[in-house]
Amino acid sequence: MTEEFEGLKILASREAAQRITRRHFLAGSAVAVFSGSVLLAACGGGDKNALNIYNWAEYDDPAIFTRFTDEVGPATTVSIYDSNEQAVAKLESAEGTSGYDIVVPSDVYVGQLIELDLLEKMDKSKIPNFKNLEDQYKAQPFDPGNDYSVCKDWGSTGWIVDTSIVKEPINSWKDFQNAAMGVASGNMSVLDTPGYVAAIYAWGENLSWVTEDEAELDATEDFIVNKFAPHIKAFDSYPGINLAQGNYALSQIWNGDARGGLLSVDDPERYQWSIGKPVADLWMDNWCIVKGGPNVEAAHQWINFILDPDVSFQDMEYHGYHPGITGIQDRAEQAGLEHLDIIFFDDETVSGLQDNALNSGQARRVAIWEAAHAAAGA
Amino acid sequence: MAAARAEGVAGAKRWHLPRFALAAPAWVWFIAFFAIPVLWIVFYAIWGFKPDPFTRIAIGDPTLQNFRDALTSTFFKTFKGTLQISLLGTALCFLIGFPFAYWLAIKVSAKRRSILLALVIVPFWTNFLIRTIGWRILLQPEGPLASFLGSIGLLDGPLRILDTRAAVQLGVVYNYLPLMIFPLFVALDRLDPALREASKDLGAGGWTTFRQVTLPLAMPGVVAGLLLVFIPLTGDFITAAILGGAKGNMVGNMVFGRFLIAQNWAQGSAMAILLIAMIVGTLAVFAAIGLGIRTAIRRGRDVDLSVGVP
Amino acid sequence: MSTIETRSRVDATNLLMGIWGVLVFVFLFLPIAIILVYSFNNGRALLEWDGFGFGGYQAMLDNVTIHRSIVTSLQAAVGSALIATLLGMFAAIALVRRPGRWTLGFLAILFLVMVTPEIVDGISLLIWYVWLGGPFEAGLLRLWIGHSLFSTAVVTLIVRARLSGLDESLEEAAGDLYATPWKRFTEITLPLAMPAVLAGLLLSFSLSLDNTIISNFVSVAGTTPWPAYVFGSIRNILRPDIASTSTVLLLVTLAALAAVGYVLRRSGDSAENVAKTLTGV
Numbered sequence: 001m002t003e004e005f006e007g008l009k010i011l012a013s014r015e016a017a018q019r020i021t022r023r024h025f026l027a028g029s030a031v032a033v034f035s036g037s038v039l040l041a042a043c044g045g046g047d048k049n050a051l052n053i054y055n056w057a058e059y060d061d062p063a064i065f066t067r068f069t070d071e072v073g074p075a076t077t078v079s080i081y082d083s084n085e086q087a088v089a090k091l092e093s094a095e096g097t098s099g100y101d102i103v104v105p106s107d108v109y110v111g112q113l114i115e116l117d118l119l120e121k122m123d124k125s126k127i128p129n130f131k132n133l134e135d136q137y138k139a140q141p142f143d144p145g146n147d148y149s150v151c152k153d154w155g156s157t158g159w160i161v162d163t164s165i166v167k168e169p170i171n172s173w174k175d176f177q178n179a180a181m182g183v184a185s186g187n188m189s190v191l192d193t194p195g196y197v198a199a200i201y202a203w204g205e206n207l208s209w210v211t212e213d214e215a216e217l218d219a220t221e222d223f224i225v226n227k228f229a230p231h232i233k234a235f236d237s238y239p240g241i242n243l244a245q246g247n248y249a250l251s252q253i254w255n256g257d258a259r260g261g262l263l264s265v266d267d268p269e270r271y272q273w274s275i276g277k278p279v280a281d282l283w284m285d286n287w288c289i290v291k292g293g294p295n296v297e298a299a300h301q302w303i304n305f306i307l308d309p310d311v312s313f314q315d316m317e318y319h320g321y322h323p324g325i326t327g328i329q330d331r332a333e334q335a336g337l338e339h340l341d342i343i344f345f346d347d348e349t350v351s352g353l354q355d356n357a358l359n360s361g362q363a364r365r366v367a368i369w370e371a372a373h374a375a376a377g378a
Numbered sequence: 379m380a381a382a383r384a385e386g387v388a389g390a391k392r393w394h395l396p397r398f399a400l401a402a403p404a405w406v407w408f409i410a411f412f413a414i415p416v417l418w419i420v421f422y423a424i425w426g427f428k429p430d431p432f433t434r435i436a437i438g439d440p441t442l443q444n445f446r447d448a449l450t451s452t453f454f455k456t457f458k459g460t461l462q463i464s465l466l467g468t469a470l471c472f473l474i475g476f477p478f479a480y481w482l483a484i485k486v487s488a489k490r491r492s493i494l495l496a497l498v499i500v501p502f503w504t505n506f507l508i509r510t511i512g513w514r515i516l517l518q519p520e521g522p523l524a525s526f527l528g529s530i531g532l533l534d535g536p537l538r539i540l541d542t543r544a545a546v547q548l549g550v551v552y553n554y555l556p557l558m559i560f561p562l563f564v565a566l567d568r569l570d571p572a573l574r575e576a577s578k579d580l581g582a583g584g585w586t587t588f589r590q591v592t593l594p595l596a597m598p599g600v601v602a603g604l605l606l607v608f609i610p611l612t613g614d615f616i617t618a619a620i621l622g623g624a625k626g627n628m629v630g631n632m633v634f635g636r637f638l639i640a641q642n643w644a645q646g647s648a649m650a651i652l653l654i655a656m657i658v659g660t661l662a663v664f665a666a667i668g669l670g671i672r673t674a675i676r677r678g679r680d681v682d683l684s685v686g687v688p
Numbered sequence: 689m690s691t692i693e694t695r696s697r698v699d700a701t702n703l704l705m706g707i708w709g710v711l712v713f714v715f716l717f718l719p720i721a722i723i724l725v726y727s728f729n730n731g732r733a734l735l736e737w738d739g740f741g742f743g744g745y746q747a748m749l750d751n752v753t754i755h756r757s758i759v760t761s762l763q764a765a766v767g768s769a770l771i772a773t774l775l776g777m778f779a780a781i782a783l784v785r786r787p788g789r790w791t792l793g794f795l796a797i798l799f800l801v802m803v804t805p806e807i808v809d810g811i812s813l814l815i816w817y818v819w820l821g822g823p824f825e826a827g828l829l830r831l832w833i834g835h836s837l838f839s840t841a842v843v844t845l846i847v848r849a850r851l852s853g854l855d856e857s858l859e860e861a862a863g864d865l866y867a868t869p870w871k872r873f874t875e876i877t878l879p880l881a882m883p884a885v886l887a888g889l890l891l892s893f894s895l896s897l898d899n900t901i902i903s904n905f906v907s908v909a910g911t912t913p914w915p916a917y918v919f920g921s922i923r924n925i926l927r928p929d930i931a932s933t934s935t936v937l938l939l940v941t942l943a944a945l946a947a948v949g950y951v952l953r954r955s956g957d958s959a960e961n962v963a964k965t966l967t968g969v
Contacts, residue, residue: 080917098909235623247519264736397788398788401783408840416812485706501719504934505918552715552716643811
């Protein structure tokens with residue numbers, strides 16, 4: 001169209017060089033943007049006194065990070081992952097170069113990280129607040145000496161029901177299954193993690209959710225993939241925020257998320273939460289120090305900071321899970337926090353909860369999870 | 379050629395760079411940071427295996443076992459679903475985008491054209507994820523769209539589009555529509571209006587002109603648009619993950635899951651290669667069909683535009 | 689057929705097309721508008737409207753991670769756009785002016801780059817970076833390389849498309865007039881290709897800003913770009929500060945484009961050319 005004209009223009013006029021040409025302007029602005037951003041970055045955090053946390057998203061009160069910087073010093077950055085597997089994969093691929101100082105893996109994944117030599121041994125003399133943890137949350141099977149991990153919080157799994165749609169009471173995983181395949185069909189969600197999808201069957205039969213028995217796994221696959229999956233509307237690990245939108249009539253859910261959901265609706269009586277019956281799991285997320293991280297000192301300071309009862313309480317208000325600190329339940333009751341029954345469980349219930357394990361059945365459970373995805377999507 | 383001439387005239391010996399010299403940096407870049415890394419994936423797919431639940435990958439003897447493991451019925455189901463979404467999505471992008479691009483390039487006055495074109499790109503300047511999240515908000519069962527439709531009486535009860543295949547279809551069409559509009563616009567804009575006028579002067583009606591003059595000349599743009607939409611759409615899994623719930627399972631999700639959740643890099647690599655093969659295979663099929671159609675059309679056309687078309 | 693009938697049929701078509709155009713615009717802007725509205729969501733979760741307020745903006749201002757991610761995104765975008773434009777421009781010139789047996793191989797690798805899903809790129813690059821070590825542990829370098837792959841292919845194709853439509857006679861004429869190859873390049877070829885080069889530059893810049901998957905895999909602590917941050921939030925809980933940040937980013941982008949457009953306009957370019965440059969056509 002105007003190409004020849006433009007070409008002629010260039011041949012013809014020398015004074016075009018006097019004007020600001022597009023080329024110069026855009027090149028100039030590119031340099032400006034770049035130097036501007038370098039400056040920003042420099043004054044923002046060229047600080048050697050820093051801390052890089054690799055965490056689940058929105059898992060801690062942002063105000064706590066600010067408080068940490070104010071009270072202790074280091075400026076924190078948070079990077080996000082959305083599954084334990086992703087975190088392990090990232091750390092393993094990086095082989096110490098990831099740049100993260102702290103990571104927050106769940107129970108058995110701590111074991112895996114230890115085995116892969118990706119965690120730094122903690123200097124407990126720098127973490128005096130360790131004594132604030134209740135004994136039953138120390139010395140876990142995946143790290144008996146608490147050399148590599150410290151409890152961040154723990155929780156369990158259950159369901160939340162919209163009683164205006166699901167009128168029958170849900171008192172067991174079997175009831176959950178029946179409602180999911182019945183009145184809530186096409187309107188329910190399950191957690192998007194392999195173990196939990198398989199667990200819907202296992203817990204319904206009161207079996208171990210980390211079984212290695214081939215026959216049990218076959219039965220799980222047959223039920224979940226062939227009968228259950230087509231009724232799933234979504235694989236959603238955070239259905240709590242969907243309550244107010246009425247996205248799901250029935251959801252498999254973690255306790256803290258259920259609490260968050262109930263706090264967000266105007267009519268919480270409409271929804272019924274219950275921890276899994278007859279049995280559920282006990283998962284524990286832990287603070288760990290990444291091997292090869294640049295700020296080991298700051299990492300220790302952070303862990304000590306977060307184990308302080310005040311800080312821990314503030315964080316608990318935000319995420320709704322039990323942080324394992326001594327006396328926190330009394331404190332919560334005194335403060336009049338809502339839905340305490342979703343954070344704190346009686347000893348009998350807790351003693352019945354199953355632990356996680358990464359064993360030979362894991363590959364099978366992952367395959368079942370994947371097949372469930374495909375079957376649900378068909 | 380001109381350099382040779384200059385050499386002859388000036389009499390000076392000039393050092394000739396090889397023909398591809400200017401492209402050499404790009405060559406090196408691609409080899410170093412695309413070809414070699416991807417060869418790792420091929421390496422893992424054929425020589426890799428997963429020895430135990432804790433290790434991602436180990437190297438063994440070459441085998442096609444990973445491919446066999448990847449080609450499960452689950453995979454085929456998802457493959458079919460992915461192709462459905464991407465083919466329908468590409469077709470919809472074309473059906474929506476072509477009239478729009480035509481309107482913009484030919485019907486709109488030159489003055490307004492540029493502003494409108496700039497407006498089309500504005501959504502593109504918002505992050506892909508954010509745009510998709512915007513749809514998630516809109517399509518919520520009791521969200522803004524539901525309220526609006528309910529208030530005008532078109533909807534009774536909650537809106538049940540989210541977490542279905544329809545939502546994914548809508549999302550991908552939305553996200554890739556600009557990629558269809560732009561090449562189409564460029565192609566239609568370059569068209570010399572004189573050709574269409576000539577056609578009309580020779581007595582052809584609007585539709586005939588379109589079929590025999592405009593469309594064939596715009597074909598490079600059409601092909602570009604189809605490719606620019608189909609290829610990334612087939613590998614996309616984010617739109618499906620955000621809008622589709624359980625119903626939006628695409629092959630990309632499977633690859634992602636196999637690598638990151640199952641931590642089976644050998645099988646994940648095999649699946650990734652299968653995904654590439656899927657895309658290339660579909661393109662080959664359509665290229666063949668396209669060539670066939672083009673030959674048939676060329677034979678039946680009254681006006682031969684093959685002369686002088688760049 | 690009488691002219692009046694033809695005319696009114698044409699008018700009807702024009703009207704319908706105009707309506708279609710408006711509908712498409714509404715469609716394109718609908719989610720953007722919603723994000724803008726929900727950036728004022730005063731609730732805790734983005735998806736749940738809880739009254740009008742500036743909570744999201746306040747959270748955005750407090751969130752250092754978000755600030756850092758945006759700075760990283762900008763730095764990555766500038767670097768990778770420059771790389772992609774330089775590599776792509778020269779490659780395109782070679783493709784058009786000096787084709788040969790190598791052309792097919794090069795086009796094949798370009799094709800492969802564009803056909804490969806990003807997830808493959810991301811994972812393979814991560815493996816490669818870790819194996820290489822050294823300077824490849826730096827987050828920004830990783831992003832520059834990762835983002836520049838697809839962009840280089842795109843720039844090459846855009847510039848090639850433009851150059852192949854142009855006559856070589858201008859360059860030959862310059863050669864006849866004793867211009868050295870270098871002068872020929874800077875004074876003829878480059879200016880002729882410039883609109884496409886600029887288009888490629890802008891497109892590479894926006895592609896880099898939007899790049900999610902590769903960023904997610906290769907990024908290092910402290911240099912996580914904005915889309916990777918959003919991606920992480922999606923599988924967890926979305927907060928209003930994401931909508932607020934997004935709105936601010938969009939407004940800043942529009943302001944920057946408007947400023948560029950204004951300067952170009954003042955320097956004499958017609959409005960049409962300005963818009964064409966900015967949109968990369």
